[in-house]
Amino acid sequence: xxxxxxxxxxxxxxxxxxxxxxxxxxxxxxxxxxxxxxxxxxxxxxxxxxxxxxxxxxxxxxxxxxxxxxxxxxxxxxxxxxxxxxxxxxxxxxxxxxxxxxxxxxxxxxxxxxxxxxxxxxxxxxxxxxxxxxxxxxxxxxxxxxxxxxxxxxxxxxxxxxxxxxxxxxxxxxxxxxxxxxxxxxxxxxxxxxxxxxxxxxxxxxxxxxxxxxxxxxxxxxxxxxxxxxxxxxxxxxxxxxxxxxxxxxxxxxxxxxxxxxxxxxxxxxxxxxxxxxxxxxxxxxxxxxxxxxxxxxxxxxxxxxxxxxxxxxxxxxxxxxxxxxxxxxxxxxxxxxx
Amino acid sequence: xxxxxxxxxxxxxxxxxxxxxxxxxxxxxxxxxxxxxxxxxxxxxxxxxxxxxxxxxxxxxxxxxxxxxxxxxxxxxxxxxxxxxxxxxxxxxxxxxxxxxxxxxxxxxxxxxxxxxxxxxxxxxxxxxxxxxxxxxxxxxxxxxxxxxxxxxxxxxxxxxxxxxxxxxxxxxxxxxxxxxxxxxxxxxxxxxxxxxxxxxxxxxxxxxxxxxxxxxxxxxxxx
Numbered sequence: 001x002x003x004x005x006x007x008x009x010x011x012x013x014x015x016x017x018x019x020x021x022x023x024x025x026x027x028x029x030x031x032x033x034x035x036x037x038x039x040x041x042x043x044x045x046x047x048x049x050x051x052x053x054x055x056x057x058x059x060x061x062x063x064x065x066x067x068x069x070x071x072x073x074x075x076x077x078x079x080x081x082x083x084x085x086x087x088x089x090x091x092x093x094x095x096x097x098x099x100x101x102x103x104x105x106x107x108x109x110x111x112x113x114x115x116x117x118x119x120x121x122x123x124x125x126x127x128x129x130x131x132x133x134x135x136x137x138x139x140x141x142x143x144x145x146x147x148x149x150x151x152x153x154x155x156x157x158x159x160x161x162x163x164x165x166x167x168x169x170x171x172x173x174x175x176x177x178x179x180x181x182x183x184x185x186x187x188x189x190x191x192x193x194x195x196x197x198x199x200x201x202x203x204x205x206x207x208x209x210x211x212x213x214x215x216x217x218x219x220x221x222x223x224x225x226x227x228x229x230x231x232x233x234x235x236x237x238x239x240x241x242x243x244x245x246x247x248x249x250x251x252x253x254x255x256x257x258x259x260x261x262x263x264x265x266x267x268x269x270x271x272x273x274x275x276x277x278x279x280x281x282x283x284x285x286x287x288x289x290x291x292x293x294x295x296x297x298x299x300x301x302x303x304x305x306x307x308x309x310x311x312x313x314x315x316x317x318x319x320x321x322x323x324x325x326x327x328x329x330x331x332x333x334x335x336x337x338x339x
Numbered sequence: 340x341x342x343x344x345x346x347x348x349x350x351x352x353x354x355x356x357x358x359x360x361x362x363x364x365x366x367x368x369x370x371x372x373x374x375x376x377x378x379x380x381x382x383x384x385x386x387x388x389x390x391x392x393x394x395x396x397x398x399x400x401x402x403x404x405x406x407x408x409x410x411x412x413x414x415x416x417x418x419x420x421x422x423x424x425x426x427x428x429x430x431x432x433x434x435x436x437x438x439x440x441x442x443x444x445x446x447x448x449x450x451x452x453x454x455x456x457x458x459x460x461x462x463x464x465x466x467x468x469x470x471x472x473x474x475x476x477x478x479x480x481x482x483x484x485x486x487x488x489x490x491x492x493x494x495x496x497x498x499x500x501x502x503x504x505x506x507x508x509x510x511x512x513x514x515x516x517x518x519x520x521x522x523x524x525x526x527x528x529x530x531x532x533x534x535x536x537x538x539x540x541x542x543x544x545x546x547x548x549x550x551x552x553x554x555x556x557x558x559x560x561x562x563x
Binding site (some may be wrong): 148173178211214227 | 351355357358439441442443444505506507550551552553555556558559560
């Protein structure tokens with residue numbers, strides 16, 4: 001294993017070397033200048049005197065010089081690297097908000113600037129690449145809509161038993177495309193760093209439940225909203241929060257058997273819970289569903305599609321989290337307390 | 340009922356027209372805004388189905404101009420645009436409803452029927468949801484030809500639910516529509532009126548049409 005190079009250690013080594021060389025030179029000077037006076041004395045006295053001279057004229061000056069140099073040198077190094085350490089903490093804190101993130105160079109020492117500028121430039125190029133990729137995905141999704149609309153209309157003309165099954169497939173495709181578009185929009189909004197607005201959660205939940213209720217009832221299930229008189233308010237983007245909740249409720253409706261009820265609870269605090277009558281979702285499974293699509297893995301078998309990955313992405317953008325309580329068959333949108 | 344479809348994709352327009360025709364609408368097609376203008380000069384339409392990105396202009400701007408000039412039929416915007424903000428722009432621009440491609444013809448027909456049930460210059464006097472009908476002038480409801488005896492408030496409630504059949508009507512909307520400003524509304528007045536109406540509808544044989552969405556409001560289902 002190679003030893004990582006440390007500036008402090010190199011300074012200590014350098015100072016040690018300077019001390020050694022300095023000591024030897026001083027020693028030579030002392031021996032040269034004082035040799036004559038040593039010869040006059042007897043051997044015993046000469047040794048004691050010589051040692052005294054050495055301490056006084058070699059060891060002391062070297063120590064007096066090196067100690068403050070080492071102290072100041074190490075201090076300077078620590079201070080010079082302090083902005084780097086602080087920046088590392090800031091970069092870690094920006095987890096989940098990577099888009100558009102740049103290192104703050106205002107406190108950087110001049111020597112570190114070429115490096116941080118190069119990193120910022122790299123971050124910029126990565127953002128551009130991600131934006132191009134997303135724009136492409138959005139374009140593809142967008143372009144697919146018209147042929148898909150025609151396909152679904154053509155199927156409507158067919159008076160055949162197979163047609164309804166094919167229509168289900170088209171509907172699944174359509175859902176996936178909608179989710180792709182939504183994902184692209186969420187990312188674009190995050191990248192644009194739009195100013196957050198005050199969002200009353202009860203209003204959002206009322207809108208989403210009203211919108212989805214006809215479909216839920218048509219599927220032979222029921223849906224209910226349980227909200228206190230006071231609406232919790234969070235900071236964020238209303239449409240994105242509504243989209244997150246919509247995905248969660250749609251998942252819950254799919255998991256709930258016919259005749260069952262999906263319940264949406266708002267509050268207390270910045271919390272929306274969606275309770276279904278399905279089998280519940282374990283933390284590991286949720287992490288899988290959320291992770292899978294961020295790793296561009298293959299599509300899920302249970303029809304959740306990109307839904308939960310999108311919800312997680314939206315929650316992360318709001319500084320919140322998507323959590324599961326498998327025992328209570330609940331998924332929770334948790335917004336940060338200070339928002 | 341006559342519907343004008345403004346859509347530049349020829350095949351998509353024909354398929355939509357065909358689907359709507361099978362569901363009892365008569366349709367005309369305009370493939371750009373100029374055609375739409377001349378079609379509207381020549382005939383009166385009950386509803387317009389409008390695409391946004393047309394070769395000779397933006398559908399929303401066109402609709403806004405039409406709205407300012409005179410009353411036009413209710414408009415349903417059908418578009419491939421899916422951006423969240425576009426939806427708001429469409430509804431602010433004078434559209435009555437907004438659907439995103441690819442749309443199911445069943446949903447398109449349901450949305451048009453819902454538009455036609457709204458009160459307006461060309462609104463029908465008799466609203467029909469399946470076998471349930473309501474005469475807005477006579478304030479009388481019928482199920483399969485048999486009259487349902489309703490109080491004034493129950494009739495108002497049924498009309499409101501029928502006009503918005505297939506969508507959830509919020510409690511606050513019902514309170515505003517049924518009770519005037521200075522009339523005190525007891526917390527369960529709407530529930531009481533609703534349960535009376537539900538009982539009368541059930542007795543007439545149209546059971547299972549009225550749904551309660553707890554915490555939100557009520558809905559009358561469009562289909563049986």
